[in-house]
Amino acid sequence: MRENNHLPLHTCRVIEPAATINRLQILLHLCAASAVLYYHASRLFVTIHHNPFSLTSVSLLFIFLADVVLFFMWVLSQGFRYRPVSRSVFPERLPDDGLLPPVDIFIMTADPNKEPTIKVMNTVLSVMALDYPPEKLHIYLSDDAGADVTLRAAKEAYSFGRSWVPFCRRFAVGVRCPEVFFDDDLENDRQESKKEFVQEKQKIKVMYDTFKEKVMKLKEVKDSTKGFQKTRLDHPSEIEITRDTAEGDSTSREDLSIPSLVYVSREKRKGVPHHFKAGALNVLLRVSSVITNSPYILVLDCDMYSNDPSSTRQAMCFHLDSKLSPYLAFVQFPQEFYNISKNDIYCGELRQLFKTFWVGLDGLRGPVLSGTNFFVKRRALYGAKPGERSNREEFNAGDISRLKDKFGNSNEFCLSLVGKKSYDFDERIATYVKSQKENILILASCEYEDDTQWGEQIGFLYGSVVEDYFTGFHLHCRGWISTYCFPSKPAFRGNVPINFNDTLIQTKRWSTGLFEVALSKHCPLTFGLSKNFSSVLQSMCYAWQAFRPVYSFPLLCYGTLPQLCFLNGISLFPEVTSPWFGAFAFVFFSVCIQHLREVFLSGHNFITWCNEQRFWMIIGLTGQLFAVVNVFLKLIGIGAVNFDLTDKTTNEAQIKRYENGVFDFEGCSLMLLPATTLSLLNMGALIGGAWQMIKFNAINNLFAQLFLSCFILLLSLPLIEGITYRRDTGRVPSRVTIWSLVLSGLIIFMFS
């Protein structure tokens, strides 16, 4: 809160009645779920006693284990539901511009073939035009490919920025990403009446088109000179600073000046681990600390642009709150997307995370670090502890050699930790860039981190491919908190994969990274609780995420055993007329209703609910299942975990299928096999079993299994369509179809 006028910079309230309803539901659900587990256990006990190796015993055993896993996951997920909050910010109450702190902006790109250069430049331009004093913003573009095209395009972008940024300021443009702006009718309608605006806009549009053309040409030149793949994984470090040299008297300079742009490509050598995005982020941390050393950092992926120029000021409402600030590591904004179709079949919006779970975490000790769209405090990343200590105390000034053991062998870097260096950019440039460029390049070299604590205690951590989750988790464990800033106008927007294969690859990477953490010594349930017992609920939430891939186990069990038993007339669940049935029904509907309530609360409809249920099932049997296998393989020493980049390029046919809500399985590997096999198995068993059920009039016994199979059939319709009658290129690949027909046929044959 601000002391001078007592008006708070932000407010926070618990979302009611949702919180109270959640807590009541937790109680009721707990009772019903205990009854279900008790029923299973007692029946299992009796059956195993009679005949331990029968299909019934084995099925009962696995269904019991599946229920234990589901119950465990349900318990963990209640952490998110206990205290959801909502926050508001008041940027107009911030101190004058002169008192605002500088911010370094990190933009990450890794491969111009998968990440179109023009999109990356749009991200750069969108933040260049943030509504914040330009001399206090410094943009760092990390290019992991070391691609010439990116460097040259960045320079072109900068010179276009000299016109673009003043234009945005002059007309208070709402969305400052050029590509979006020229497409946005709303923005244009708003200002169309101003003649001046129309004229200027036309001029700028011509400039933008020229800029775009130049970038395309750069790419063509690059494509014609092969050999790019070689340099992507093997190249020296390179740093280039492009800065504002606007001339004129001080007032016009003020209007025209734009943030500086630093291009950084770290050294990469074959065989030397580069730790993917976390490695690139750490290089940027070091390089920026000897150039600008701003106390706050905004991290953005190249597929995210700034959609609201006031985001930095919004974040400062938290960072400049004197009570909160000593403990606040980062302010997270949600990831929102511009290319989500109306019927978001791949659940790319990540609604559950960003609209429900992070809101719940915000009421505890704050949301999980989400990779992009966050403003983090530099000190927190350097291993500092929360509290009011100064850098000098924290980093033990005077003893540079001790610092070097931790932070590596650079005087400049260690001095930046303790020194009260000014933030004067010009001065820094004069000192470092002209005379000591070599000293900066070393910070971006392969060997710099050898025998240091980078990636282990300091910077972004290397223990997992979900560096964001892992790093945020450690910050929380060290006692830092975070806040969630979720304004109604999206602050940043990005794009999501629009075909199933890309979604699958992405989910598999996330699940692998998360599950790696679950099985490591940093498991949130042990490490998390031992470090920060004050927030059991938050550790539960971290654990829920890390263990999430184990949903694949109950999905596998529930996708095979009840069906095979149904086929054989074996009942696994209580009769409809038994009171126990009530407990089962309650648990099922309680989960469904809780989910539905959350979907409605976040402004979505029943279709979203269906999509999320379906996606949960399919991804559990594909991406998450393979992630679990992957992690086990890595544990026993075979296989490695990689950061497979998501492809940001698209083609017309794909876009069309996505817009029409038709699943696009093009390019899917055998990873799809468990899901397709089980959906066929379910359908076969449903038909065969229903016939028997009618014949023997066993509906009372088998109703639960009949219901389950029908439910699964509905959820797996896109798979079945993709296998059976679809003929377009987006159908399930023939290889997968043939294998799943063979496998499901074989299983049914063996068990009927």
Ligand SMILES: O=c1ccn([C@@H]2O[C@H](COP(=O)(O)OP(=O)(O)O[C@H]3O[C@H](CO)[C@@H](O)[C@H](O)[C@H]3O)[C@@H](O)[C@H]2O)c(=O)[nH]1
């Ligand atoms: O070696 C690498 C790999 C990736 N990246 C960059 O990392 C970002 C994220 O990569 P992307 O392919 O877009 O992955 P997503 O699955 O979309 O990323 C999500 O998941 C990641 C963790 O797996 C987080 O880091 C991201 O912020 C989060 O948006 C992009 O800007 C890449 O250029 C690098 O800089 N170096």
Ligand SMILES: [Mn+2]
């Ligand atoms: Mn991305």
